[in-house]
Amino acid sequence: MASKVIHAFYDDDDVLMHAVKKVRAAKHHIEDIYCPFPVHGLDKAMGLAPTRLAITSFLYGCVGLVISIVMMNYIMIEDWPQDIGGKPTFSFIQNMPAFIPIMFELTVFFAAHLMVITFFLRSRLWPFKEAENPDVRTTDDHFLMEIEIHGNEQELKDLLLDTGAVEINITEK
Amino acid sequence: MYTFSNRLKIASFILMAVGVLGIGIGFITAPSTVEEAKAMVASHDDGHADAYDATEDITAHDSSHDEHLLHQLQNKPWAALYVAALFFMMIALGTLAFYAVQRAAQAGWSPLLFRVMEGITAYLVPGGIAVFVILVLSVAHMNHLFVWMDADVVANDKLLLNKSGYLNGPFFLIRAVIFLGGWILYREYSRKLSLAQDESNDDSNFKLNFRISAGFLVFYLISESIMSWDWIMSVDPHWFSTLFGWYIFASMFVTGITVIALVTIYLKSKGYLKDVNNSHIHDLAKFMFGMSIFWAYLWFSQFMLIWYANIPEEVTYFVTRISDYKIPFFGMLVLNFVFPLLLLMNSDFKRVNWFVVMTGIVILIGHYMNLFVAIMPATVGDQWGIGIAEIGSVLFFAGAFIFFVFRALTKAPLQPKRNPFIEESKHFHY
Numbered sequence: 143m144a145s146k147v148i149h150a151f152y153d154d155d156d157v158l159m160h161a162v163k164k165v166r167a168a169k170h171h172i173e174d175i176y177c178p179f180p181v182h183g184l185d186k187a188m189g190l191a192p193t194r195l196a197i198t199s200f201l202y203g204c205v206g207l208v209i210s211i212v213m214m215n216y217i218m219i220e221d222w223p224q225d226i227g228g229k230p231t232f233s234f235i236q237n238m239p240a241f242i243p244i245m246f247e248l249t250v251f252f253a254a255h256l257m258v259i260t261f262f263l264r265s266r267l268w269p270f271k272e273a274e275n276p277d278v279r280t281t282d283d284h285f286l287m288e289i290e291i292h293g294n295e296q297e298l299k300d301l302l303l304d305t306g307a308v309e310i311n312i313t314e315k
Numbered sequence: 316m317y318t319f320s321n322r323l324k325i326a327s328f329i330l331m332a333v334g335v336l337g338i339g340i341g342f343i344t345a346p347s348t349v350e351e352a353k354a355m356v357a358s359h360d361d362g363h364a365d366a367y368d369a370t371e372d373i374t375a376h377d378s379s380h381d382e383h384l385l386h387q388l389q390n391k392p393w394a395a396l397y398v399a400a401l402f403f404m405m406i407a408l409g410t411l412a413f414y415a416v417q418r419a420a421q422a423g424w425s426p427l428l429f430r431v432m433e434g435i436t437a438y439l440v441p442g443g444i445a446v447f448v449i450l451v452l453s454v455a456h457m458n459h460l461f462v463w464m465d466a467d468v469v470a471n472d473k474l475l476l477n478k479s480g481y482l483n484g485p486f487f488l489i490r491a492v493i494f495l496g497g498w499i500l501y502r503e504y505s506r507k508l509s510l511a512q513d514e515s516n517d518d519s520n521f522k523l524n525f526r527i528s529a530g531f532l533v534f535y536l537i538s539e540s541i542m543s544w545d546w547i548m549s550v551d552p553h554w555f556s557t558l559f560g561w562y563i564f565a566s567m568f569v570t571g572i573t574v575i576a577l578v579t580i581y582l583k584s585k586g587y588l589k590d591v592n593n594s595h596i597h598d599l600a601k602f603m604f605g606m607s608i609f610w611a612y613l614w615f616s617q618f619m620l621i622w623y624a625n626i627p628e629e630v631t632y633f634v635t636r637i638s639d640y641k642i643p644f645f646g647m648l649v650l651n652f653v654f655p656l657l658l659l660m661n662s663d664f665k666r667v668n669w670f671v672v673m674t675g676i677v678i679l680i681g682h683y684m685n686l687f688v689a690i691m692p693a694t695v696g697d698q699w700g701i702g703i704a705e706i707g708s709v710l711f712f713a714g715a716f717i718f719f720v721f722r723a724l725t726k727a728p729l730q731p732k733r734n735p736f737i738e739e740s741k742h743f744h745y
Contacts, residue, residue, distance in 0.1 A: 196662075228625070240623060242619065
C-alpha cells in the first residue's frame with residue numbers, strides 16, 4: 143500500500159526546532175527528521191526515548207573483564223603455573239597486579255568495540271548499504287521533516303508553511 | 316549574603332572542643348617510659364599475642380626494640396594530629412588548585428561556585444599554620460615523626476647522611492615557609508581581585524586574576540611535588556618514588572572537589588545559591604568520578620611498578636603496609652576507587668544530591684585513610700589504631716574547617732556580580 147508523505151524543508155536549525163514543537167503541539171506524528179549535523183536538543187523536542195547504548199557498553203565491559211580474568215586464571219595459574227622471574231603463580235590474587243593492565247585493556251576493548259557494533263546494528267549501517275536520503279540537500283545545508291499524510295494534506299501544508307518551511311514536497315513512499 | 320547559622324557554628328565549636336579533649340587524652344595516655352610502653356602493649360595484645368611470638372625472634376626483644384616501641388607509642392598522638400592537620404589543609408589546597416584551574420581555563424560553568432571555593436580556601440591560612448606549627452615542633456625534637464631529624468640516627472646512617480643536604484631542619488622549614496607563603500599569597504590576592512571585580516567598571520581585575528592563576532599553577536605544581544616529598548614521603552627517608560607528588564596531588568584534588576560539591580549542596584539546600592542547578596552538581600560529580608579513577612591509576616602505577624620489580628630497598632614500603640595495614644591499605648582502594656566508580660558512573664545519579672553526598676563522604680573517609688597509610692607505618696608502625704587520639708584530631712580539624720570556611724562564606728555575596736562568564740554559568744545546562 144503506497145502512502146503519501148509530506149517533506150518540509152527548513153534552512154535553519156532554530157526554525158526547525160520551533161517547527162518541531164508546533165507540529166508536536168498540533169498532534170501530528172513526525173516520521174523522521176533529516177539533518178546535515180546534530181541539532182542540540184532535537185531528540186528532546188521530538189520526544190525520542192533516551193539511548194541505552196551506554197548501558198550496553200557497561201555490560202560489554204563487564205564481559206571483557208570476566209573474559210580476561212578467566213583467560214589469565216586458566217593460562218597462568220591453572221594450566222601451566224610456571225615460575226617466571228619469581229612471580230607467584232599459586233593463586234590468581236597473588237599475581238593479580240601483573241594481570242591488571244590486560245584486564246583493563248580488555249574491558250575497554252570489549253566495551254568500546256561491542257558498543258560500536260551495537261550502534262551499527264541498531265542504526266542499520268554497513269559498508270554497502272544504500273543511502274536512505276530523501277533529498278541530497280539534507281547532507282549539506284537543509285533540514286527535512288517527514289510527516290505521513292492521512293487525508294489531511296492541505297491542513298498539514300498550511301501548518302508547515304506557517305512554521306517557516308522554505309519548500310514543501312509531497313511524495314509517494 | 317550568607318549568614319552563618321548558629322546551629323552550625325555551635326556544632327563546629329562542639330567538634331573542636333571534643334577534638335581538643337580527644338587530642339589531650341591521646342597525649343596524656345601516651346607512655347613516657349619504656350616500662351609503661353611495654354605494659355601497654357602487653358595489656359593490648361592479649362588477643363593476638365601468639366601471632367607475635369610466632370613471627371618475631373626472641374632476640375629482637377632487646378632494649379633497642381623496647382625504645383623503638385616507646386617512640387612509636389609516643390608518636391601516636393602526634394601522628395594522629397599530623398595526619399588530620401595535613402588532611403584538612405590539603406582539602407583547602409586541592410580546592411585552591413581546582414579554583415586556579417577553573418580561572419586559568421576560563422571555565423564557563425564554574426564562576427557561580429567561585430565564592431564557595433574561595434570560602435573553602437580560606438581554611439588554608441589557619442590550616443597551613445597548624446601544619447607549620449607541627450613541623451616546627453618536629454624540628455624542635457618534640458616528637459619522633461621524622462626520623463631524619465634525629466641527629467644520632469643520621470650520624471650512623473650513611474644514606475641519611477648523604478641526604479642531609481636536602482633533609483635538614485632549617486632548609487625543611489624554609490621550604491615550608493616558601494610553599495605556604497606562596498599558596499596563601501595567591502589565595503588572598505586572587506580573592507581580593509575577585510571581590511574587586513564585583514565593584515569595578517572594566518575587566519582588568521578579572522584579566523589579572525587569570526594571569527596570576529596561570530602563574531600560580533606553575534608554582535603549585537612544583538611546590539606541591541616538593542611538599543609531598545618533604546611532609547609525607549620523608550617520614551620514610553630511606554624510600555623514594557618519582558610519581559609520589561602526583562599521587563598526593565590526585566588525592567588532594569579529589570578531596571577538594573568533593574568538599575566543593577558537599578558545601579555547594581549544603582548551601583543550596585539552605586536556599587542560598589539559587590542559580591546553581593543540578594548540571595553544576597553533575598559537573599562536580601564528574602570531576603569526583605574522574606579524579607577518583609586518576610588517583611587509583613596513580614596508586615596502582617606506584618604499587619605495581621614496585622611490586623613487579625620487587626627491589627628490596629623500594630619494596631619494604633609496601634611490605635610493611637601490607638603486613639601491618641592490610642585493611643586500611645586495601646580498604647581505601649575500595650572506598651576511593653570501586654565505590655565512586657560504580658556509584659558515579661550513571662549520569663542520572665550524578666544529579667541526585669544525596670547520591671553525591673553519600674559518595675563524597677565515602678571519598679573523604681577513603682582519602683583520610685590514604686594519608687593515614689602514608690604517614691602511620693613510618694611513625695607508629697604496627698602500633699596503629701583508630702582510637703581517641705585519631706578521631707579527636709579529625710573532629711578538631713573538622714570543626715576548625717567548618718568554622719573558618721563558613722565564616723569566610725559570610726564575608727562576601729555568594730554570587731559574583733561582574734564576572735564575564737557569570738551569565739553563561741547561570742544558564743549552564745548539561
